[in-house]
Amino acid sequence: MSNDVPELVNPERVLSIPVKKTDAVGLYLPLRKFVATKYSENDVDKVDSILESLNKCRTDMVERIGNLSLPKKRDCLVHYFKCLCMVEPLFTFISCNAGANADPIIFVWYDAFNTDRFSSQRNNIQLEKAAVLFNLGAIYSQIAASCDRTTALGRHLAMEAFKVAANFFLKLWKVFGKDCSTATLDLSLFFAEFLHLLFSAQASEIELQQQINNNHASYTLQQHQCALKFISDFKLYRRAYEMIRTDSAARKHVCSLDQTWVTHLYQKATFFHAEARQRKSFILPKNEQPQQFSSVQYCALDHDEECVTEILVRGICSAARKKIPNNKLTLYVDLILSEYNIFKIIEDGKLVANPWDMPPPYPTNSAILSSSSSLSHYLAFFPLKKSEPLDLYEPVRNHFVHRYSESVAKRVEGLLEMLDKLRKEMQRDDHSLPIRRDCLIRYFTCLCMIEPFFPINTSSNPPIFVWYDAFNPQEHSSQHNIHLEKASVLFNLGALCARIALSCNLTTIQGHRLSMDALSDASYWFILLSFEIKKACGTIDLSQPFIEMMANQVVHLKYEFPHRSITGSHVSAETGTSDVTEQFLSGYRKAHSLLQGVCQPPCLDLLSEVSPVKINNGNLVANATLEPPNLALQNMSLQETTSSNITVEEN
Template identity: 55%
Template sequence: MSNDNQRLLNPNPNPNPNPERLLAIPVKKSDPVELYRPLRNLVARKYSESDAQKVESVLETLNKCRSDIVERGDLSLPMQRDCLIHYFKCLCMVDPLFTAISSDPIVFVWYDAFYSEHENGVSSQRNSIQLEKASVLFNLGAVCSQIGASCDRTTPLGRHLAIDAFNAAANFFFKLWKDFAKDVSATLDLTLLFAETLYRLCGAQALEIRLQQQLELNNNDTAASSALQQHRCAVTFRLVSVNYQIAYDLILHDSAVTEHVFSFDRTWMTHLHQKVKFFQVEAHRRRSSILPKSQLPETISLFRSCPLDHDAVSVTEKLVRGICCWSSLFRSCPLDLDAELVRKIWKLKHKSIPKQERIPYLDLLLSEYSSFKIIDDGKLVANPWDMPPPYPTNLEILSSSSLSIMPPIPLKKSEPLDLYESLRSYVALKYSESEAKRVEGLFKTVDKLRSEMQRDDLSLPVRRDCLILYLKCLCMIEPLFSMTPSPNPPIFVWYNAFNPQEDSSQHNIHFEKASVLFNLGALSTHITLSCDLSTVQGYRLAMDALYDASYWFFILWKLEAEKSSATIDLSVNCVQMLREMIAAQIADLTWNCLHSHSDGSSLAEYLVTLRCRKAYDLSTLGPLAENFVQSSIPQFLESKMKTRHVQTDPSDVTEQFLSGYCEAQSLLREACQTPSLDLLSEVGPVMIKDGNLVINLRGIGGDELPGNHNNMTIDRN
């Protein structure tokens, strides 16, 4: 180990102080409060009894979540996180109700997390959902920091979980600081200054663990002395130093905050002072290693959250690294093409841009893995936070549509494959038999999902859920590829969706992922064609399915198409053509869903025609034209100039709830991009237990996965 690395990792004349200590944030306490009865009475009084019946499930779950948060002392840290996230979603859904409460006031009482005995250590406010949401965000950050501090950081897996946990904590405190604390007059721990302090502190601790990981990696890396590696470490030292310094100064320069922290734990200030001093010296000493921008590669990621150490001590740790690939799909692929087009059309009709995100009707209506549901007659259901999937779903909304709006995109077919044996034998050969046993449950599930996704008797929503689960598993096993030393590496065989006589066979995980992404996009168009567009719910579901299709094809186009040299249906040109066709249909339906055709109808028709023209031109070029000889897609694109009128109903209480749900989803998606923490959840399909990746049948619907699960490593608790 080099002397530079020893300065951070081991004792010496100027050691990193307390490298093993991480500061965990305490949670806020609250008094119980009844939410269900006053809110239900309000809905019945302001709207109607039938509206109250539509949303009473959400109100019941809201009440249960808060009761569990405040009164249950047996919840593990991951369970507390699950419960708080579920409660926050419910809170955002009922947010509009709190502007109308006049009778039956709801009094929220929250205590300061650091100094509840202080004279201002309790906040009691009537009908203040802002205080409630701010307190829940604070506790989400606090719980994530406690998860990070409790991780075993002697292993790459433990360090990875700790980094993700502290990053999540920092993100929650950032949201509190920027968006929620300014609207709350409460205890000191919810002030802007305190929220920023905790954001800086958790961010510094995440970076410090990342730095320890970098330096240990450099120890075993022949390129550790390269200029780029030295640059990475120097920049990280500087960032750690800056964040610790800001956190320390924010506390020290405000006497009330200083007293607050001292009353909680006097050693915090000493600890932070030592950290500031150490990292300032190290950052200054290494500043000459920071390269000018002109010497950096075009793409450089200093602080990716997904890679584990390259010398991961177990295959479990390597597979956890793969789950981050799934997160990157959502982080790096905005719907730029269709979202911008729809915004233009909406502005033509309303002279303004809608603030809320689109409501995910596809998941809310059809997915067995969405705990929030829309069922008969628009009723909202919020399943309990600790209830695992599958959740009841009403599939009757799907039927043969009488309106043929577009030709279906055919699904790709594949040859059967024994993935379990290939994966297990490879791990046993490269690692050990004991390592293979630790992950064989996951491999059995991967194999089962691959078989299930091709069953013709599955309903469209169930097949979609199966494909998404399989894609997640593919991302997990991706770090194992390529498996060239294996005696029987898996060979994926897929047929061209438009010309089934053509096939491609490859030992290429990107080929498999690209084919699954294609089928996810194609399947969503089949769902669109199963919707009755003359009904409100049918129209909404059709639109969301089109968005879903465009999203999967966008990921295929951006991330996988060029990595899989295969049949023409996976080519960049073909995927672009399909996205243009779907964009045209989204634009068409977006325009025609509205009540009237006012100014701008000619421009809307122009946008639809433009998308169809681009798609048609792509479909008639070279190899694509040959593949579409027997397809109706070119003919459809030629004739696509008609519009369709669909009646919608005025917004009601359920629409307001759904808008709040979207707000919560958006905030949590930004704050919770920490996929490895989901492996600690007891309602997820795969979880970490005793260092093993195990299949949690509670998280995949009990025994709903067809087949014999004997001899699988599972967790039923």
């Protein structure tokens, strides 16, 4: 590579790729027919809405995708991928019985770089899954390219979106590419690796821009970080460029889309090579290097108005980067309880999938939660903390006005409205425990977003958090410390999840699974609480001994719960491999686990149409479509059955 640094024609340019196109194919009727033939009409009823949602998403990919916003396209593809993984076992059977008991299903996908080339695969669901993953990577690359990278928030979103795009192509390269060797060139292992390198390089370059603008770090540390980043960017761009340069077919294929790609990659690789050589002397000796770097610190906590929304957004990122991750996928808690999950398990094990683009309310389940547990005396170990009412909107908004400006306050008032509303909702005793759980999780997320701005000292009336001891309500703590608020919310989340577990019908397989998942969630919240109370001193119930006592009770409950509900012929029939709903749930678990591993940045969820707080033109706005459904209170039996138990125990 030449040592002469070429002048970058457009140094701010980033590359993105188009989505793959596909022909229409009807999935509902052949899949429904196969389920009815292999299983029964009753089984069809259990999964019918999943098949309808699957078919709707695929139809939208053909007919509507061009008219949707990028976040809506992403939501559609994610929902379709989950549905696709749920029905994957059916395709295995269909492939083995093609021409006999099943109608053929042929997927046709066109090359993203050259639509004149296409691949037709019969009964090959792996091609369909690979194409959807490709399109998810492409959509994220387009989201990243569309961000305003002149702002701190725009750079943050673009960096995270390119990382996710790179992750999708890594999965395509390592997991799915080998099953599509006869498909179009854009799905080859070569292109999956190349696109992974390209988007990793662009994400790294934007992260470098964040570091260069970081006036929070010391000069020496900043120079050290930048030197390492220049070297990393050079290696990524060089590998991407060398792959294209040495493969004539790939180079011709890329040039069929845009002839400037190869030149662009060469200029980037050469530029970063020269910069890396110049900055190599800034790299610190190993004994002087910091132990870890955090990308959430690339925007200083200063009075720069442009950084305000970025600070709020990386607050949600810091909440997701806790030291103790929730590795266990608590499937049944969300599928049965969450008001906002688009997939639900309702009575008799029926699976329901709401249309991917429709807002709540969603159906609730009254069969799993019946307070039939003989362990209800344990409720006394999990009381809930009470709090005094508090108006958060006005004092926090006034803080933004005084510290920044009225225009900045307007940019974030959607978040502040949601924050205030969620705090009022979480104190309502007439809500069921699952609804209160959802509310607390969303409130905790909002607290993490505003945490960097506390303590609020510039406000004429700073908020005072007042929380009462859960075991001794006569004692209370009154503080400005937001960590008292966060710790109390985590305490109630752990207690609520434990109460949900104690309210499950343990004589059913789903009730038992729900209780186990709820206890796992409770353990997770108490672990997070053990870290949070180090920053907050409050009532005795927030002391380390009390938290350890409640965490131990959760562990004890797991051993105390009866295990007879997962043994015997009745359960074997429910959980056997021949049960269609169990196969769908297994597919959902795999899809959710894969997407969680790829789509980690929670800040990108703020772009989704189904996020309670959204980013809109750089502003944080409240999503009015996510009103908690009032009908859920009438349909959920948990609230009525547990209220009497709680009253007896607490009195």
